Amino acid sequence: MKLSGKVFKYGDNVDTDVIIPARFLNTSDPEKLAEHCLEDLDPEFTDRVTEGDIIVGGKNFGSGSSREHAPLAIKAAGISCVIAESFARIFYRNSINIGLPILESPEASRSIEEGQKIEVDLQEGIIKNLDGGQEYKSEKFPPFMRDIIQSGGLIEYVKREQLGRH
Amino acid sequence: MGMTMVEKIIAAHADKQKVSPGDILLAEVDMVLGNDITSPVAIEEFKKIGISEVFDPGRVILVPDHFTPNKDINSAQQAKILRSFAREQELEYYFEIGEMGIEHCLLPEQGLALPGEIIIGADSHTCTYGALGALGTGVGSTDMAAAMATGKAWFRVPPTIKFVYSGSLQPWVGAKDLILYTIGDIGVDGALYKSMEFTGEVIDNLSMDGRMTMSNMAIEAGGKCGLIKPDEKTQNYLKNRAIRDYTPLYSDEDAEYEKEIRYDVGKIEPQISFPHLPENTHPLSEAEGLEIDQAVIGSCTNGRIEDLRKAAEVMAGNKVRDSVRCLVFPGTQKIYQQALQEGVIETLIEAGAAVSTPTCGPCLGGHMGILAAGERAVSTTNRNFVGRMGHKESEVYLSSPAVAAAAAVKGYLVHPEEVVK
Ligand code: SF4
Numbered sequence: 395m396k397l398s399g400k401v402f403k404y405g406d407n408v409d410t411d412v413i414i415p416a417r418f419l420n421t422s423d424p425e426k427l428a429e430h431c432l433e434d435l436d437p438e439f440t441d442r443v444t445e446g447d448i449i450v451g452g453k454n455f456g457s458g459s460s461r462e463h464a465p466l467a468i469k470a471a472g473i474s475c476v477i478a479e480s481f482a483r484i485f486y487r488n489s490i491n492i493g494l495p496i497l498e499s500p501e502a503s504r505s506i507e508e509g510q511k512i513e514v515d516l517q518e519g520i521i522k523n524l525d526g527g528q529e530y531k532s533e534k535f536p537p538f539m540r541d542i543i544q545s546g547g548l549i550e551y552v553k554r555e556q557l558g559r560h
Numbered sequence: 561m562g563m564t565m566v567e568k569i570i571a572a573h574a575d576k577q578k579v580s581p582g583d584i585l586l587a588e589v590d591m592v593l594g595n596d597i598t599s600p601v602a603i604e605e606f607k608k609i610g611i612s613e614v615f616d617p618g619r620v621i622l623v624p625d626h627f628t629p630n631k632d633i634n635s636a637q638q639a640k641i642l643r644s645f646a647r648e649q650e651l652e653y654y655f656e657i658g659e660m661g662i663e664h665c666l667l668p669e670q671g672l673a674l675p676g677e678i679i680i681g682a683d684s685h686t687c688t689y690g691a692l693g694a695l696g697t698g699v700g701s702t703d704m705a706a707a708m709a710t711g712k713a714w715f716r717v718p719p720t721i722k723f724v725y726s727g728s729l730q731p732w733v734g735a736k737d738l739i740l741y742t743i744g745d746i747g748v749d750g751a752l753y754k755s756m757e758f759t760g761e762v763i764d765n766l767s768m769d770g771r772m773t774m775s776n777m778a779i780e781a782g783g784k785c786g787l788i789k790p791d792e793k794t795q796n797y798l799k800n801r802a803i804r805d806y807t808p809l810y811s812d813e814d815a816e817y818e819k820e821i822r823y824d825v826g827k828i829e830p831q832i833s834f835p836h837l838p839e840n841t842h843p844l845s846e847a848e849g850l851e852i853d854q855a856v857i858g859s860c861t862n863g864r865i866e867d868l869r870k871a872a873e874v875m876a877g878n879k880v881r882d883s884v885r886c887l888v889f890p891g892t893q894k895i896y897q898q899a900l901q902e903g904v905i906e907t908l909i910e911a912g913a914a915v916s917t918p919t920c921g922p923c924l925g926g927h928m929g930i931l932a933a934g935e936r937a938v939s940t941t942n943r944n945f946v947g948r949m950g951h952k953e954s955e956v957y958l959s960s961p962a963v964a965a966a967a968a969v970k971g972y973l974v975h976p977e978e979v980v981k
Contacts, residue, residue: 407748407837411945415952416924420627420634422601434952454749454782458945459924460684462601462700483753483784484684488700538584538714549605552706556611 395516397474397495398524399446402439403508406452410464410485413456419463424470431467443472448514450506451478456485465489475514477521477532479503490539493547497521502530562812564720565787566755569695569809573678574715581719581818589619590677592707595663596624598682598700600641605705614649615711621653621672622646623663626920631927661892661918664688664776664860668768669892671801675790675808680704680713685860685942687783690756690775691768692798693790693808698779718784719818720755720811721746725762727826732976734870735770736862736940736960738762738823739777740831744841746821752782754818757811762825763788768797769866776861777942780838832938832973833958836946844963847973851883854937855968856949857913857961858889859923862940867961868899872907874965874976880912881971887922887929888915913968925949931956938967 412435414427421427432439449468455478456464465488468476475495489496495516502521506512510525519532535543545551563571563578571579573587594602599622606614614620622642627635646654655666664685667673675693679686682704689696699713707713725738743750756778763771771788778786790808798806829843857863857871868890880886888908890896896918899905905915922929923941931937931950937957939949944956957973966976 409943409945411925411943411948415947416597416626416926419597420632420638422604422638434947454752457748457782458684458943460598460682460686460698460700462598462682462702465700466601480749480752482749482782484698484700487703491700491702491706536584542714548702548706549608552709553609556609556709 396513397446397448397516398511398513399448399474401506401508401510401512402443402447402449403506404435404449404451407454407457408435408451409458410456410461411458413464414461414467419461422463424466427463427467428470431471440471445472446474447472448512449473449476450503451476452503453479455481457482460484462488462492465492465494469494477502490542491548493543497532499530499532502532561816562814564755564811564815564817565693565757565809566695566720566785567717569676569678570715570717572676572809579717581717583717585715586712587678587715588711589680589707589713591619591621591672591679592704593621593623593663593667593679593681593683593686594704595626595683596628596635596639596642597626598704600638601701602682602704602708603641603645605702606708609705609709611709614708617650618652620649620651620708621667622651623655623660623666625660625662625918626924627926628919629657629917659893661895662860662863662920665863665891665895668692668772669801669894671798671803674798674802674806675794676806680707684779685776687778687785688772688776688860690778690786691771691788692794693788695785697785716753718753718755720757721751722757722759722817722820724820724822725760725825726822727762727824729762729825730829732962733828733830734960735766735773737828737831738825739774740833740838740841740958741828743777743781743838744831746781748780748837748839749782751778754783756781756783756786758786758788764791767866768793769864772864773861780942830960830963830975832963833944835944835955835957838942838944838958844973844975847957848975850973851936851971852938852967852973853884853935854929854931855884855886855964856922856929856937856939856941857887857964858891859920859941860891861942862961863889863891863895865895865898867940868895868904870961871965872904874962874979875911875913875969876907878911878969878979880968883971884968886913886968888913889921890918892918922949938964938973940964
C-alpha cells in the first residue's frame with residue numbers, strides 16, 4: 395500500500411497532551427477529537443490538514459498518557475501516516491492496534507521538511523521525498539505486528555483468532 | 561545466562577522456559593484495568609469483537625477517577641458507560657464514588673496488584689505496580705478491549721536497565737527527588753521500550769509509599785515498567801490485602817542487563833522539574849524564589865499517607881500565603897480517612913489548604929484546579945507538559961510534597977528547612 399501527502403513537521407517529544415488535551419477527553423467520538431487535534435502545538439493544524447497528509451516528528455513521538463484518543467484524533471483528522479525518529483511505547487502500540495500506520499526512521503525524520511510532498515510504501519518500509527528526491531528506509535514490522543495491521547487492527551485480529559478457535 | 565525480573569514474569573505468563581529481549585509474544589494477564597477516560601473506548605471496541613462476556617469478571621477492574629465526581633454532562637455520560645458495563649458484566653472490582661480512589665493508589669491498597677503478576681492498564685501510570693514486583697504496564701483502550709475478551713495481550717520483551725542507588729539521603733530528600741533526578745539524568749526517552757529495575761540499599765530502605773512514587777514515574781523516562789524486588793516489606797504490606805496467593809519472581813544473579821547506572825544519593829538535593837518536560841530537572845537551589853499561584857499535593861505519584869504527612873509536617877503552625885491556592889487530593893478514601901484520624905487533614909485545613917475527595921482533578925487539567933494563562937503551579941504530580949494543568953500558557957513545576965507545601969506557605973519555591981525551623 396502506498397500513501398502520499400504533504401508533510402506537517404514537528405520536533406521531539408510531541409506528547410499526547412498536546413495531541414489532544416485532556417479538556418477535550420470527555421468524549422471519545424473521533425470526529426469531535428479531530429477538531430482539537432494538536433491545537434496547543436499548532437493552532438492552524440486542523441484548518442490546513444487535508445486527507446492523506448503525513449506527520450513527521452522527532453524523538454519520542456506520542457509520549458505521555460495512554461489515551462488512545464491521541465492516535466484516533468490524528469487518524470480522524472485525515473493523517474494517513476506518522477513518521478518519527480522514535481515513538482513512545484504506548485503510542486506505538488495504540489497506533490498499530492487502531493490501524494494508524496507509523497514508521498520509525500531517524501534519517502527521514504531529520505531530513506524531511508515542513509510542506510514537502512512524500513510517498514510511503516508501507517509494505518517495503520520505504521519513504522520517498524517527492525520534492526527532494528531522496529529515499530529513506532525504515533525498519534519493517536515484525537510478522538506478528540504485520541499480522542495485526544493486515545487484519546485492520548487488533549480487534550479484527552482478535553475476532554479472526556476467536557472465530558478460528560471455534 | 562539467567563533472566564531479569566521482567567523476562568521471568570513474561571516467560572511465566574507465556575508458558576515459556578526462557579524469553580529474551582526483542583521476543584514478541586502473547587501472554588496471559590492477571591488483571592486488566594481501565595478508567596473513565598479510556599474504558600468507554602475499550603467497552604465500545606469490546607462489543608465489536610462479538611463476545612458477550614469478559615474473560616473473567618474477577619480480573620477486570622474499572623475505576624472512575626479522572627473526571628469524577630462527574631465534572632460535566634459529557635463526563636457523566638462516560639462514567640455511566642463504566643457503571644452499566646460493570647453491572648451488566650457483574651465485575652467484582654468496580655469502585656464507585658465513596659469507595660474509590662485514584663486507580664494507582666487504589667489497586668495496591670486493595671491487594672489487587674501482586675508480585676510476579678501482570679497487570680495491564682489503559683492508563684500510562686500502571687507502571688506504579690512495579691513497586692510490588694508486578695509487571696504493571698500501560699496500554700491503550702484497544703489492548704484493554706482485547707484483553708477483556710481473551711485474557712491476553714501481546715508483549716515485546718524489553719531489555720532492562722539496572723539502577724543502583726547507594727549512600728544516605730539528605731534531610732527532606734525522598735523518593736520523588738530520586739526519580740526526578742533519574743529522569744533528569746537519562747531523559748524522557750532514556751528508557752524507551754525498556755524495563756527499569758530500581759535497586760540498592762536506598763531502595764531497600766524506602767517505604768512502600770516511596771517505592772510506588774518511584775515506579776510510578778518510570779513512564780516519564782519512556783519505560784515499560786519500573787520494577788523493585790519484592791522483599792519482607794512488600795510481604796508485610798500485602799499481608800491483609802492480597803486477594804490471592806502470589807509467586808514473587810526475582811532477577812537472577814547472572815541476568816543480562818543492557819546497562820547499569822549507579823547513583824550516590826548523598827549529593828542529591830530536593831529536585832524541581834521545570835516546564836515543559838519532566839527531564840528538565842534542577843536542584844531546588846536553582847529554583848529558589850520563583851513565585852507560584854497554586855500548589856497541588858496529591859495524585860498517583862504523591863497522594864499517599866506518607867506524602868500527606870510530609871506536607872502536614874511542613875505546614876503545621878504555618879499559613880498558606882494569601883497569593884497561593886493550595887489544593888490537597890488524598891489518593892483514596894482509606895488514605896483520606898487515615899489522614900483524618902491522624903490529624904493530618906486538620907493541620908492542612910488549619911493552614912489554609914483546600915482538601916478534596918480523591919480524584920485525578922487538576923493533575924491532567926481535568927477539573928478542580930485548572931490554571932489560567934500565565935499562572936504557575938508547583939505540583940507533586942508527574943507531568944509538566946504544555947497545557948497539562950490548564951491554559952497552554954500556564955506552567956507546572958514538579959516537586960516532592962515537602963517542597964510543594966513549603967512553597968504554599970512562602971508563596972515561592974524554597975527549601976522546606978526554611979519553613980520548618
Ligand atoms: S493522578 Fe494524574 S497521572 Fe495519576 S492516573 Fe490520575 S491523571 Fe493520571
